[in-house]
Amino acid sequence: MILAKAKGAGGLSMTAGLILIGLGPSGISNMTRAAISAATQADIRLYEAYTALWSESALAQLETEIGEITKVMRPEVEEPSQMLSLAKEKSVALLVVGDPLQATTHVDLQLQAQEAGIDCEIIHGISITGLVTGAVGLSNYKFGRQTTLTYPYGGWIATSPLEVIALNRIQGLHTLCLLDLDPTGAGTGNQKPMQPEDAQTAIMAMAKKLEDSIDEDINDSNLQRLKFEASQKIIAELNDLDVVICTDMGGKNQSISYLPLKDLHICETGGLHCLVIPAKLSEVEQKALIRWTKQ
């Protein structure tokens, strides 16, 4: 006879199925009570180790508290037949840094589980995207579309992140840029979070390529014309652009610096970073950002 597990406060209500659990940033103190409880009760705990990371010591502490954890990479998540087979017999927790549905790949996993008739529970976590905007002191209502700066996979430079920043700025909107942590783009291992210097190099390379490739002739709509104007403007402003670099947000060693883009290469390395590109600042926002200026 299989006994259903007791349903704790926000705890696990399934004997078999998939539970996508958000870990939040940096360590167990940022996990919710529901997340800790569900992860502890699950039969199997997998840790998704390619879209974002905790430090090895934070993971070790987590393992001590909630039980053994197995790392999985992109192939196991995007071709999840093995994970889903397991979830037909047992309760399988997939632990995801941040919120478990921020990346499209996890929404897709949720849909595949549901199509296979497998129970799929979601336990949300603190996402960096909801944390950084306020932590640096900028108004959440003035952020436009977010973007990710990626490594130049096989030498290919995508200019779209800089175009997103440009189009936001011309509308008076700030941009949150997440930084890639996968030098190969394959998601199979050796994750290496992009450093501030890499971000500077990436943006400068994008600007160079954008400058060479923007075409005044493609202006058959108001949106195209605005994009063209925005791209020209950001290229002209790049040398004087001040940015906010955020490191290990939500953790004890969180640090924030407000400095010129062209000085990013002198920032300390290590840890997980993201970048905020401010647009025009209000008075409160100015006071908030000035806190992060190196004296």
Place this chain on the structure above:
Amino acid sequence: MILAKAKGAGGLSMTAGLILIGLGPSGISNMTRAAISAATQADIRLYEAYTALWSESALAQLETEIGEITKVMRPEVEEPSQMLSLAKEKSVALLVVGDPLQATTHVDLQLQAQEAGIDCEIIHGISITGLVTGAVGLSNYKFGRQTTLTYPYGGWIATSPLEVIALNRIQGLHTLCLLDLDPTGAGTGNQKPMQPEDAQTAIMAMAKKLEDSIDEDINDSNLQRLKFEASQKIIAELNDLDVVICTDMGGKNQSISYLPLKDLHICETGGLHCLVIPAKLSEVEQKALIRWTKQ
């Protein structure tokens, strides 16, 4: 002799000062370990009851676990001299639903505390803005600027939320609309979360006013011309616009519906809502949203 309190795992490290604590949505199971620990250890617990709300029963449970809580409204937060005086002698926790720095008013409070030489700690929480995008199944990278639909204070209809939606949509970006919960705009009490029907009425009233007021002559920039085009387009599309209404997100009774804007008035009332206005959908997004269609 004053003994410093022990510093727990993510717990309180101050004997006096202000701690802004994010409660996350709906109930204690969504609070982080750090938040529960800090709130329990604080000398005084204030609950900010005008930017977002938990249910009375969730608050009662919280009070049972962490100790007595006093409600504060907008005047006490925006004119915080009393709160800051208290924080010079004792550890004062201000409990904020969601993340404690999402609203500019709390960033301002943090700055005022720092100017007054008062320690100010931040403990982040799950914000609705980081939760809803993935929970409905839309790509986080395709959201533009967010907005809030407000009650028509004293009969005044602001068209800016609809203009934000319009400008996002013409760029292919989804919009998260939070819904007001303060019929008077004063933040002094009798908070009443806007219902789906109110949101429909508000958007329709905005469209009417926008239609009467948009002026083709104000087109002296690419951005102005795009805004004009976007406003015309949204007014024309409003009758066929499908939206996602999200109710009590993050709680046990969370519900999501994908339906025409013009049918919002038949939705169930009660609870705290927000609205997502999708732009063009990808294939995965379409599959994700179709889950929320009433059969």
